[in-house]
Each structure stands twice: as structure tokens, then as C-alpha cells.
Amino acid sequence: MTTVSAETKKTGGARVAVQRFGSFLSGMIMPNIPALIAWGIVTALFIDVGPFPNEGLASIVGPMIHYLLPILIAMQGGRMIYETRGAVVGAIATMGVIAGSDWLVLQFNATLPEGAAELNPVHMFIGAMIMGPLGAYAIKALDGLWEGKIKSGFEMLVNMFSAGIGGFLLALAGFYWLAPVINALMDVMGTAVRWLIETNLLPLTSVIIEPAKVFFLNNAINHGVLTPLGIADAAENGKSILFLLEANPGPGLGVLLAFTVFGTGVARATAPGAILIQFLGGIHEVYFPYVLMKPALLLAVVAGGATGVGTNMVFDAGLRAPAAPGSIFAVMLQTASDSYVGVILSVIFSAGVTFAVASAILLSSRKRDLLATEDGFSAAVAKTAANKGKSSSHLANLSAAAQVPAQKITNVIFACDAGMGSSAMGASVLRKKIIGAGIEGVTVTNKAVASLPGNADLVITQQQLTDRARAKEPQAVHVSVDSFMNAPEYDDVVELIRESEAQSSGSNPEGTTDTQDASAGGVATDTRVRSEAQILTRSQVRIHAGSATQDEALTEAAEILGAAGAVTGEYLSAMKEREATVSTYMGNELAIPHGTNDAKSAIKASALSVTRYDGGVDWSGEKVTFVIGIAGVGDEHLEILSKIAELFSDDAEVARLKQASTEEELLQLLSAVNAS
Incomplete structure (x- = not known):
């Protein structure tokens, strides 16, 4: 386990907490953006001031914004906590908040004198983001009270009534207690935003929003405040400027253009490609390393962001719904019919101002940068990835582009x-790519992070482990991947090896050979494995027509390995601990769960379990069909795993495995991995 100082925890704890909270809010909102887009299209086309007024179709607008969208958000929030059961209870609870809010508005309007402006309904997006997860947590805790205590045959009865009664009680709590709080909160926040607009101070929000974006703290602001307020504003006025406070791609474009013209080194070389990803693709995170490389550039993005907000205020411009991702295409798609001039100018002006300020900053230090012996861009990319707190293929690609070592890469x-399975499969896939590229003299092995020897030229890890690997191998190039199976970064690594070969004398570093110490987790070319009968048998292969939860799949894998005499009962806990640290999702619908490095004592023999779930398994947000459990003593299972990696890296082979109608047929297809 990595040791973290108390000072580091103190300085990073608040930021990480905000990041996690913002990511959770984003996880509820982002999957439902298509529904917001659909609502925006219906609103734009069919209301009485639209190009195709249609009273019947316009009647969809109100129910969608008031009921459908909050309930979808609540269900997603509940699903993130407790899958379908949490989603259902969270939706029930949210209906209580919606009804309670409507009742309060109705009572208030009834007291108004005749002819007075009535209070509009409050759309319960914030209520949904509270009650969805809360309902899921509540039913999960309730289920835990009698888990394993229900008599056989009564499980469904108890499950149905507990969820129904729990949802009913939460709906009552939402109606009487939460609805008044949310109505008051929305009133306060709405008043604050109106005050900022009326006093022409709204551009000042860029002082908070632009730096927050760079440090990945913006989700809490954007999805917790701006999106709910913007939706309420758009429902009343047909558009909202609030959707453009964070999504404007102009500041990022301005920074990248400045680096393209006045930058140095790798940052200048990569900036043009980053423009395509940021401005057209809407992935704003690719410009964050450029800002972090020179923190003074925060002044540039703040100035550009404020300029964009001010331009939209002058032209009274806004979007009909959130623009996600923040691509210029998404922004234009959601632009209100009377706002195209303002929105386009806001992007142009914000990019121009950012470019001007950023150029001045870059020019002021350009001579010093040209004379510098080290390029700080790689460190800025790493810092950005650390700020994000999770993997990103776009940042990984920038990182790979930034690291072309002077020495030849021969030891990957x-x-x-644990060094037990994930890395073995990834090593096999990359080794095959390197051989296919005609590159010789490169050894690709796998190890546990704790066993890294300190002499690697290039180390590949999942994002969560990169910092630990970098501490063990500070001299190496480090590449982070989302999954070890067919990661797009592998092609970048192959190209990186080619470039290092071209830039070096071609001599191999001392101590690099084609074989590694197997006990340390290396994949040696002369690895010996036990027979198929000992590693994988018919009883260890299963096919299920339905789906399963991740916990159920882990439990079944552990049970199969236990029945084969390969592990003790403690191994399941080690497998769950492994998932809590780093997901074992490999890509191509494959997960290979196994225990942590500390779980070696729970392994009695090497074995594999293979389970196919035709209905799929939600594996930490990824769809998995095949779950291959691993228990390995020494390196007995590694050659089989490397061949499984080759098998699952071929889409045609995966399709054949999915079409196998019996366990016997599936075992026969898998038995090819044991061929010597």
C-alpha cells in the first residue's frame, strides 16, 4: 500500500472529496443528456413560438421536464448505489418530492390576489439528485438487516413489500420535509443568479468556474447548481445563459492556439491535435495540462471565460438545454433560435481574448523555455491525470506523446x-502487437506493482496504480490504460518503441533478457504449465441465460474455484478487495477477477473458472459477458492467461465464444489456449 503523508492528505482531501461528489452528480446527469436533448428538440419545434407550432405535441414538454427527467435522474442515482432495486425505490421517493413541491406552489398561488403573477412549478432536479441515492442507500441498509434470515420461499414476498413500504415512507418524507427545503433553496439560488445578471456581475463566475474546470472540480458546480437552475430558466424562457458558463469551448481553444503558435517542445507539437479533440470532440480535459504547465495561464482562461459570458449577456443569448460534451457541434445544436449570433460571437471573442493573454504569457517566458533542458509538459499531463482521479485515454495519449526517451526501450x-492475471493478459496482447510490427529485442513481462525491479524502460498500469508504479520505477516511461485488453494506447506504445529505437544506438540495457524470474510475476518464454485437467475442467465452465450483479458473479467465481479445491473461503473477500482498488475489467466483455497480492495464502492450487452471462454483468459501469476467475500458485496459470488474452483480443473469436450453446462446446473453444 502506498504511504501518503498527513500533509498530502490534508491538502488533497478537500479537493478529492469535491471531485468525487461532482463525479457522482455527473454520473446521474450525463447518461440522461439524450433525454434533455429530446426535450430541447420538442420544445424548439412545437411550442407556440416555434417553427412548427403543434398544441398536441407541445403537451409533451411539460410532463417531460417536470416528471420524466427528474425520475430518470433519480433512477440513475439509485442504480449507481444499489442497481435496479435502488433505482425503483429512488424513483418512488422522488415522486413524493415532486408532488410535495407542486402542492406547496398550488397553496401559495391560491393565496395570491386576482391577476397577480403566479409562482411557476419547481422542477425537482436537485430533489431527484438527493432522493434517488438516498432511497437506494435506505433500501440497501434495510435489506442488510435480514440478509440470510428469510425462510426459503419467502424471499420475493419480503423483497417486494420491503421495497414498496420503504419507497412509500420515503415518498412521505419527501412530500412533507424535503420539498419545502428544495423549493426554498431553488428560490434563493434563482434570486442570486438574477441579481448577478441584473447587476452585470455574471461574468465574475468565470473566476470560479474556469480554474475549477482545470482541477476537475467543476462537476459539483455545473451539475449541482447550473444545470438545475438552467433547466428551470429554459423551461420558463425557452433558453438559459447558465448552460454556457461552463460549456463554452472558446477558452480552451484560445489556450491551444497560443501553444500552437508560441509554444515550445512537445506542448507545441501536440497542441494542434488537441484542438481537434477539444473544440470539435468536446473533451475539454485535453487542454488542462497546457494550463497547469504554466499556472499563469489561469488568467487567460478566466479572462476568456468572462468575455464569453459578457458577450452572451449583451446579446441575450442562451442554450435550450445543456451542451454535453462541450463540443462546438453540441453547443450549436442546443443554441436557441434567436441566439446564434450571440453564441457564435461568445465563442470567437472568448477564444480571441484567451489567445491574446496566453500568447503574452508564453512570449514572456519563451526564451527561457527554449533554453530549458527539460520539457515540463509530461509532468503537467501527469498532474492533470492525478487531478482527475481516474483514467483517461486522451490524457494517456498526450502522456505517451510527451515521453520519447533517449534510450532504446527494450524492457517493458x-x-x-497482484501480478496474477490482468497484467499477464495485457503483456500477451502487447507482445503480439510488437511481434506483428516486426520489432525485435523487446522483452514484455508482467509483475505485481510491489515487485517492480527498478530497471524497466516502460511501465504500463491502470490509472489507479500509476503513482505507485512511478515511485518504484522513477526512471521509466509510464503509460496508463483503461483496460489491459485491446487498449488504444498499445498502438502508441508500439510507435513509442519505434521512436526510441530510432533515437538510440540500439544497444540493450544490461540485465535485460528474454526470461524473467517467474516467482516475481514475469512471463518467461519457457514457462511451464500444468495440464488442462488441473487448470480448467468441465465443472469449472458455466453458461447462464440471464444477468447477474458484480457481487453475484464474484461469489460464483469464488465458489467454482473453491469447489475445485483451489482456494479457501477467504479468497472471495480478497477478490472484492481487489475490485475496490482496481477494476479487473479487461475490455471485449471480459473480466478476470482475482485476489490481491496479500491473498496468496488463500490459494491452494492453480485453477480457472469460466462463466458466461448472456444477460450481461454491470462491472463497475462496463458490460461484461465472460467472467474468468483466477487462482494461481507461482506462474502455473500465466501461459493459459496469455493465450486467453490473444483469444479475447480477436473480436471474431469472442463472437464464437458467445455463440457456444453448451458448456462442453465453450470448453472446447477455450481448450485451444492450452495448446503448446
């Missing part, structure tokens, strides 16, 4: 938490 190591 895949590192995972």
Missing part, C-alpha cells in the same frame, strides 16, 4: 496489483 513491464 505490465504491472497490476
Whole structure:
């Protein structure tokens, strides 16, 4: 386990907490953006002031914004906590908040004198983001009270009534207690925003929003405040400027253009490609390393952001719904019919102002940068990835582009938490790509992070383990991947090896050979494995027509390995601990759960379990069809795993495995991995 100083925890704890909270809010909102887009299209086309007024179709607008969208958000929030059961209870609870809010508005309007402006309904997006997860947590805790205590045959009865009664009680709590609080909160926030607009101070929000974006703290602001307020504003006025406070791609474009013209080194070389990803693709995070490389550039993005907000205020411009991702295409799609001039100018002006300020900053230090012996861009990319707190293929690609070592890369190591399976499969896939590219003299092995020897040229890990690997191998190039199976970064690594070969004398570093110490997790070319009968048998292969939860799939994998005499009962806990640290999702619908490095004592023999779930498994947000459990003594299972990696890296082979109608047929298809 990585040791973290108390000072580090103190300085990073608040930021990480905000990041996690913002990511959770984003996780509820982002999957439902298509529904917001659909609502925006219906609103734009069919209301009485639209190009195709249609009273019947316009009647969809109100129910969608008032009921459908909050309930979808609540269900997503509940699903993130407790899958379908949490989603259902969260939706029930949210209906209580919606009804309670409507009742309060109705009572208030009834007291108004005749002819007075009535209070509009409050759309319960914030209520949904509270009650969805709360309902899921409540039913999960309730289920835990009698888990394993229900008599056989009564499980469905108890499950149905507990969820129904729990949802009913939460709906009552939402109606009487939460609805008044949310109505008052929305009133306060709405008043604050109107005051900022009326006093022409709204551009000052860029002082908070632009730096927050760079440090990945913006989700809490954007999805917790701006999106709910913007939706309420758009429902009343047909558009909202609030959707453009964070989504404007102009500041990022301005920074990248400045680096393209006045930058130095790798930052200048990568900036044009980053423009395509940021401005057209809407992935704003690719410009964050450029800002972090020179923190003074925060002044540029703040100035550009404020300029964009001010321009939209002058032209009374806004979007009909959130623009996600923040691509210029998404922004234009959601632009209100009377706002195209303002929105387009806001992007142009914000990019121009950012470019001007950023150029001045870059020119002021350009001579010093040209004379510098080290390029700070790689460190800025790493810092950005650390700020994000999770993997990103776009940042990984920038990182790979930024690191072309002077020495030839001959020793590549895949590192995972235990060195047992994930890294072995990734090493096999990359080794095949390197051989296919005609590159010779490169050794690709795998190890546990704790066993890294300190002499690697390039280390590949999952994002969560990169910092630990970097501490063990500070001299190596480090590449982070989302999954070890067919990661797009592998092609970048192959190209990186080619470039290092071209830039070096071609001599191999001392101590690099084609074989590695197997006990340390390396994949040696002369690895010996036990027979198929000992590693994988018919009783260890299963096919299920339905789906399963991740916990159920882990439990079944552990049970199969236990029945084969390969592990003790403690191994399941180690497998769950492994998932809590780093996901074992490999890509291509495959997960290979196994224990942590500390779980070696729970392994009695090497074995594999193979389970196919035709209905799929939600594996930490990824769809998995095949779950291959691993228990390995020494390196007995590694050659089989490397061949499984080759098998699952071929889409045609995966399709054949999915079409196998019996366990016997599936075992026969898998038995090819044991061929010598």
C-alpha cells in the first residue's frame, strides 16, 4: 500500500472529496443528456413560438421536464448505489418530492390576489439528485438487516413489500420535509443568479468556474447548481445563459492556439491535435495540462471565460438545454433560435481574448523555455491525470506523446496489483502487437506493482496504480490504460518503441533478457504449465441465460474455484478487495477477477473458472459477458492467461465464444489456449 503523508492528505482531501461528489452528480446527469436533448428538440419545434407550432405535441414538454427527467435522474442515482432495486425505490421517493413541491406552489398561488403573477412549478432536479441515492442507500441498509434470515420461499414476498413500504415512507418524507427545503433553496439560488445578471456581475463566475474546470472540480458546480437552475430558466424562457458558463469551448481553444503558435517542445507539437479533440470532440480535459504547465495561464482562461459570458449577456443569448460534451457541434445544436449570433460571437471573442493573454504569457517566458533542458509538459499531463482521479485515454495519449526517451526501450513491464492475471493478459496482447510490427529485442513481462525491479524502460498500469508504479520505477516511461485488453494506447506504445529505437544506438540495457524470474510475476518464454485437467475442467465452465450483479458473479467465481479445491473461503473477500482498488475489467466483455497480492495464502492450487452471462454483468459501469476467475500458485496459470488474452483480443473469436450453446462446446473453444 502506498504511504501518503498527513500533509498530502490534508491538502488533497478537500479537493478529492469535491471531485468525487461532482463525479457522482455527473454520473446521474450525463447518461440522461439524450433525454434533455429530446426535450430541447420538442420544445424548439412545437411550442407556440416555434417553427412548427403543434398544441398536441407541445403537451409533451411539460410532463417531460417536470416528471420524466427528474425520475430518470433519480433512477440513475439509485442504480449507481444499489442497481435496479435502488433505482425503483429512488424513483418512488422522488415522486413524493415532486408532488410535495407542486402542492406547496398550488397553496401559495391560491393565496395570491386576482391577476397577480403566479409562482411557476419547481422542477425537482436537485430533489431527484438527493432522493434517488438516498432511497437506494435506505433500501440497501434495510435489506442488510435480514440478509440470510428469510425462510426459503419467502424471499420475493419480503423483497417486494420491503421495497414498496420503504419507497412509500420515503415518498412521505419527501412530500412533507424535503420539498419545502428544495423549493426554498431553488428560490434563493434563482434570486442570486438574477441579481448577478441584473447587476452585470455574471461574468465574475468565470473566476470560479474556469480554474475549477482545470482541477476537475467543476462537476459539483455545473451539475449541482447550473444545470438545475438552467433547466428551470429554459423551461420558463425557452433558453438559459447558465448552460454556457461552463460549456463554452472558446477558452480552451484560445489556450491551444497560443501553444500552437508560441509554444515550445512537445506542448507545441501536440497542441494542434488537441484542438481537434477539444473544440470539435468536446473533451475539454485535453487542454488542462497546457494550463497547469504554466499556472499563469489561469488568467487567460478566466479572462476568456468572462468575455464569453459578457458577450452572451449583451446579446441575450442562451442554450435550450445543456451542451454535453462541450463540443462546438453540441453547443450549436442546443443554441436557441434567436441566439446564434450571440453564441457564435461568445465563442470567437472568448477564444480571441484567451489567445491574446496566453500568447503574452508564453512570449514572456519563451526564451527561457527554449533554453530549458527539460520539457515540463509530461509532468503537467501527469498532474492533470492525478487531478482527475481516474483514467483517461486522451490524457494517456498526450502522456505517451510527451515521453520519447533517449534510450532504446527494450524492457517493458505490465504491472497490476497482484501480478496474477490482468497484467499477464495485457503483456500477451502487447507482445503480439510488437511481434506483428516486426520489432525485435523487446522483452514484455508482467509483475505485481510491489515487485517492480527498478530497471524497466516502460511501465504500463491502470490509472489507479500509476503513482505507485512511478515511485518504484522513477526512471521509466509510464503509460496508463483503461483496460489491459485491446487498449488504444498499445498502438502508441508500439510507435513509442519505434521512436526510441530510432533515437538510440540500439544497444540493450544490461540485465535485460528474454526470461524473467517467474516467482516475481514475469512471463518467461519457457514457462511451464500444468495440464488442462488441473487448470480448467468441465465443472469449472458455466453458461447462464440471464444477468447477474458484480457481487453475484464474484461469489460464483469464488465458489467454482473453491469447489475445485483451489482456494479457501477467504479468497472471495480478497477478490472484492481487489475490485475496490482496481477494476479487473479487461475490455471485449471480459473480466478476470482475482485476489490481491496479500491473498496468496488463500490459494491452494492453480485453477480457472469460466462463466458466461448472456444477460450481461454491470462491472463497475462496463458490460461484461465472460467472467474468468483466477487462482494461481507461482506462474502455473500465466501461459493459459496469455493465450486467453490473444483469444479475447480477436473480436471474431469472442463472437464464437458467445455463440457456444453448451458448456462442453465453450470448453472446447477455450481448450485451444492450452495448446503448446
